[in-house]
Amino acid sequence: MNETPKPNSFRSGPDEDGRFGIFGGRFVAETLMPLILDLQGEWEKAKNDPSFQKELADLGTHYIGRPSPLYFAERLTEHLGGAKIYFKREELNHTGSHKINNCIGQILLAKRMGKTRIIAETGAGQHGVASATVAARFGFPCVVYMGATDVERQAPNVFRMKLLGAEVIPVTAGNGTLKDAMNEALRDWVTNVEDTYYLIGTAAGPHPYPELVRDFQSVIGKEAREQILEAEGRLPDMVIAAVGGGSNAIGIFHPFLDDAGVQIVGVEAGGRGLQGVEHCASITAGAPGVLHGNRTYLLQDHDGQILEGHSVSAGLDYPGIGPEHSWLHDIGRAEYVPIMDHEALDAFQVLTRLEGIIPALEPSHALAEVIKRAPKMRKDQIIVMNLSGRGDKDIFTVAKILGMDM
């Protein structure tokens, strides 16, 4: 058997057809092809345009609040008694998560392309809030598609979006989660191709979205890499992030991919366990397939029908994963592991009590993996975890599960 040859760099993808190995691509209806080709052309120009990069950097500094701190979690480190734990504090960004990094970038692209209307899909509502925020800031009307189930379990974010002037459309198809919201956003886009910009929130979808979302989110990893070098004088031993579609994860992973000594760990939502269908562990328990414009690992049955999945975290409740993660998994550069709902809830409470930080349920999954791994590592080893969002939006869900009266 031939072994798959390792590439010279893990950071050079995708190829010109938008492929990471067999993953990625452009699986869209003909109506959308001219649009994604336009977007790709505009992105190529913007990438190398100093004035675009300057505007992006200025907004990053003064609007988002970048760089986000890299914080040494001293009490959690002591508590676990192993590796030193650092958090990349993306939850301190404007709007409370990493999602704003990508939204600022894409709204500048939409403006360059002369589009006049923004649509977005959202799961937990963090991307919806970030989209509504940049739409308000740049004066665009904005429509956010959100699964009806998510509208219910993320009520505070729905209210925030409405305050920001966005129209939130609940999607009742399927289980009413992120997958269904994305289908509906694509239907809107197919219908309103002339004036509408589709602001995809995760590093998935047809090329060039996985690449451009990754590039806008890579600011997380770039900063983290500089910050850890300054704090510790060396690179970390491990970088950990939660993966739904995978934008916060690819954002922190990508700048470390060619650092051979840095172990990369993505944490999928294990839901209620991998035996049944109540999880969202696309890589751990799924198979390659084609959905939402790209080939990637998907939760699906033997007939190629997509399964609904389950996670306590609306942001991870998606039956697919960004194509670059599928590739990183297949070539063995990154490892993907599941964390169950209850483990994430435990981690949520540990962090709240020990560090005075209420994390979102999405990074609570990453945190649960940190809690498993840190004690088995030496005290001179270092873990950097992406604390991708704050937990204010989740307090109602958590209260309900813990049986607390609000």
Added chain:
Amino acid sequence: MTVRMDKRFAAVKAEGRPALVTYFMGGDPDFDTSLGIMKALPGAGSDIIELGMPFSDPMADGPAVQMAGQRALKGGQTLSKTLDLAARFRETDNDTPIVMMGYYNPIYVYGVDKFLDDAIAAGIDGLIVVDLPPEMDDELCIPALAKGINFIRLATPTTDDKRLPTVLKNTSGFVYYVSMNGITGSALPDPSLIAGAVKRIKGHTDLPVCVGFGVKTADHAKAIGASADGVVVGTAIVQQIAGSLTKDGKAGPDTVASVVTLVRGLATGVRAARLVAAE
């Protein structure tokens, strides 16, 4: 082009009329009813059959076709059973071309080579796979053409003259002009705009051009049929099926008959349309 497809377009052209292309979802609401509908279509005046392959996430379809797919999946339909529908139809009809229409993932998971072999064995003449644009031709289009199955491509109002040659390059059988940007089941646009678009496409290809999206009545079929080589009706049929079902979503006593009535009317429409002499 397969012989069946060739012969059928030649025959309707000889009659001086456009072809009536009818779409329904395989397995909606169950296998046997669906087979009954399929077998009744040619007698009702359908010239070409589009056999829908249900998919859980039909991104380019409106609510009517989405719900038809959900009904079929709930009734136990799979890609393998949809191929079986075609094979059963072929036992009694070896002339009506069958085009399978749907999304790529079920085919990808089935295995492209196995699917094409089984499709040939079932008597399939063509494929329309909505989420495989020309940029993805290596996936299924090229292997299908190599085995002699037509790969029918959708052209849309966003397919400008610059892009048309790309879209038409590996298209065979016919060109399916989607008369509007949007999802299936939307309203019909102005027929004169459609006539212009058909003329534009014919400037790039000798293939027949069939027009769909929004055709619901015999009058629509007549108006569109004045300029197109074929008129595709989908959502109207799917809605007719939906309307004939019992409260719990099972086939009603008139399910097949009501589809036949609708298709007969549409067939009258296309027969009333006179083709402008082909340039």
